[in-house]
Structures are given as C-alpha cells and as structure tokens.
Amino acid sequence: MRVIHTVSELREVLAGQPRTAFVPTMGNLHEGHLSLVREAARHGSPVVVSVFVNRLQFLPHEDFDQYPRTLAKDAELLATAGCDIVFAPAEDELYPQPQTYKVQPPPALGDLLEGEFRPGFFTGVCTVVMKLFQVVQPAVAVFGQKDYQQLKVLAGMAEQFMLPTRVLGAPTVRADDGLALSSRNGYLGPAERTEAVALSQVLHQLATSARVPGPSLAELEAKAAQSLRKRGWLPDYVTLRRRSDLLPPSDEQRLGSEPLVALAAAKLGQTRLIDNLEL
Template sequence: MQVIHTIADLRAVLAGSTKTALVPTMGNLHEGHLALVREAALHGFPVVATIFVNRLQFLPHEDFDQYPRTLERDCQLLESAGCDIVFAPSERELYPEPQTFKLTPPASIADLLEGEFRPGFFTGVCTVVMKLFQCVQPAVAVFGQKDYQQLMVIKAMARQFALPTEVIGAPTIRASDGLALSSRNGYLSQDERAEATALARALRAIAAALREGARDVGAVEAKQVAELDARGWQTDYLTVRRRTDLLPPTADDFAAKTPLVALAASRLGKTRLIDNLEIDL
C-alpha cells in the first residue's frame, strides 16, 4: 500500500490507471470505514482511500481542532482491509489558496435536517468531494448510508454534473448492541456509551409503530423525542421522511407504501450522534 501526500504524486501513481474505486474519509477510522474499503474492492479496481479533515464542513463552534488525527493507525487498518493507495493531503495541499469557488447544493435537499442545524455543511461536503473526485477521478466512490442525507446530496451532485463516477451507498455498520459506528463515538464517556443505544431503539420504535398501522407521524415522532429528552438527550430532529426527497410522507404515500426512512440527530452530553433506519411498510 502506498501513502501519498501530494496531488502531483497521486496523479503520477494513477497515470495509466483506467479505473479506481474511492473511499473518502476524515480518518480516525473504525470498522465502518473498513467495510467501505472492502465494498470498494469488490468492484475489482485499485482502492484509493482519502484521509482529510475538511475545515469547510465544520461550523465555527464544532470540533474541527479536536477531531482526532490518527494517520499511522489509520494506514495500518486500511492496509489490512485491502486498500491500495492512501491519499492524505495537508490542508495547504488541498486548499493552496482560499477556496472561494464552492459548490452549493440546492436548498431543497441541503437546507433541511442536517442542513437546517448545520448551515453550510453540505456546501463544504460537496466542495471537498468534488475536489477529491477531480484528484482521483474514480469510476466508483463508496459512502456510508449512516450519513443518509449526505449520500443523497452527493449522488445528486454526481448525476447533475454528469460525473464519470458511480456513487454507491454501503449499509451502516453497527456495534453488537445496535449503536451505529462513528468516529465521534470515541467522545462518549462509559456511561454515555451505554446510553447511546437509545437512539437506534427510538428509530426502531418509530418503524414498528408505522408498520403496525400508526399514521399520525407527528405523534409517533414526538413520543420518541420526549422519551429521549427525558433521558438527557438534546434532539435536533427525529423524523420520518420519504426516501426519494426527504420530504414528510403524505396519506397517499402511506396508501402507496412509499419507501420511508426515519432519521435522527441528537446530542448526548457533548457528542452529537446521527442515525437512520429505512422503513418498508
């Protein structure tokens, strides 16, 4: 496995390669990331994993400076998972001048849910992903479904710009107790880690209620929010949406058994966790 730090070196190594598979990450890797690498390898192309903590997608009060940088450990894990190339540029390498050109996704998919509570987040994500796509020029790029809205935004970006990259979503990897794996889980105290499973349970409770015939979605959502908040959570959203556009389902959607997804973002102590669960009626 090669570890590369500059765009020039990356392009030199990839020269002559007709196809690659890309796994973008911010490092501090866990089994969920490694599952993305293994998924990428199934396509038969050399796998390029990127490690870059992207300042553009952090709000001023968020954890950019505290976000763990664990490059040596990450490289060991990536090599064990079958990665071929790690591209780990510095901030100066990827942004050698102020990134005044930015890619802003439409408000219809970027200003709700995560975009409402983290304004500008998806502009930062799209800008860095587009730049990484330009550096690697992959045939395939694999992202985790845990970041459900992010995956939708990136798929739409690739489609509308006619990028020669197939964007693939890989299933969320969970711990044995159901907690979705996340680099930010490391911020949790021992007691918070035990409590963190409540978020996935709330999503499962919403799914069960809808499958059993409940149609007052607002009441179903509010019940689970109240239960979480009573346990000390601070919930940004816990909501049911259509998978196609992340808009609230209508009575017609329930009648037509439109595919739905329950999505959540809630803060436990100082740690903000997100999760989702697809629902088939």
C-alpha cells in the first residue's frame, strides 16, 4: 500500500487505470469506513482511499480544528482492509488557491434536514467530492448509508454532471448495541456512549408506529423528538421521509408500501449524532 500526498504523484500512479474504486474519508477511521473499502474492492481496482478533513463543509462554530487527524493509525487499518493507495493531501495541495468555484446542490434536496441545520454543508461536500473525483477519476465511489442525505446528494451530482463515476451506497455498520459507527462517537464520555444507542431505538419506534393507523405523522415525529429531549438530548429533527426525494409522505404513502426512511440528528452533550432507518 502506498501513501501519496500530491495530486501530481497520484495522477501519475493512476494513469491508465480504468477500474479505480474510490472511498473518500476525513480520516479517524473505524470499522464502518473499512467496510466501505472492502465494498469498493468488490467493484474495482486499485482501491484509493482519501484522508482529508475538508474545511468547506464545517460551519464556523463546528469542530474543524478539533477533528482528529490520525493518519498513521488510519494507514495501518487501511493496509488490512484491501486499500492500495492512501491519498492524504495537505490543505494547500487540494486547495492551492481559495475555492471560489463551488458546486451547489438543488435547494429541494440540499436545503432540508442536514442542509437546514448546517447551511452550506452540502455545498462543501459536493465541492470537495467533485474535486477529488477529478483527481482520482474513479470508475466507482462508495459512500456509507449512515449519511443518507449526503449519499443522495452525491449520487444526484454524479448523474446530472454525467460523471464517469458510479456512486454506490454501503449499509451502515453498527456496534453490538445498535449504535451507528461514527468518528464522532469518540467524543462521547462513558455515560454518553451508553445513552447514545437511544437514537437508533427512537428511530425503530418511529418506523414501527408509522406504518399503522393512529396518530398523524406530525404527532409521531413530535413524540419521538420529545422522548429524546426527556433523556437529555437536543434533537434537530426526527422525521419520516420518502426515500425517493426525502420529502414527507402522504398518509396513503405512509400506511402503504411507499419506500420510506426515518432520519434523526440530535446533540448528546457536545456531540451531534445522526442516524437513519429504511422501512
């Protein structure tokens, strides 16, 4: 496995490789990331994993400076997971000048849920991923379904720009108690880590109650959010949406066979966690 830090060297190494598979990450890797690498290896070769903490997707009050940089450990993990190349550019390598050209996702998808509570987030994500796609030129790129809305935004970007990259989603990896694996789980104290599983439990409860006649969807969502508040969480949203466009379902769709997804984002202590459950 090679660790490469410059765009020029990466392009030289990948020249003439028509089946490159790519997994973009911000590092601080865990088993969820490694599952993406293994999935990528099923679809192409060589497998390239980028490790880059992207300033553009952090709001001013968020944890860009505190986000863990653990490249040496990340490289050790990636070497065991089938990664062929780690691309770990410095910030001025990927952004040698201010990034004034940016990729703006459509408001109908990019300004709701995460986009509402983290304005500009998806612009930052789309911009860095577009840039990485141009550098790596992958045939396939794999993203985790834990970031459900992000996956839809990036798949739409690749489709509308007719990029030669197929965007694939891989299932969320969970701890034994059901907590979705996340780099930010490392911010949780012992008591918070025990409590954190409540987020997935609330989503299961919402998904179960949503398919049967009874209270309205708004009432079910309000009850789910209140159950988190009573446990000390600060929820941004707990909601049920259509998988197709992440808009609210009608009552007929909710009680029928429309593919749906329950999504939540909430802060526990100082740590913001997200999760989702398809139904």
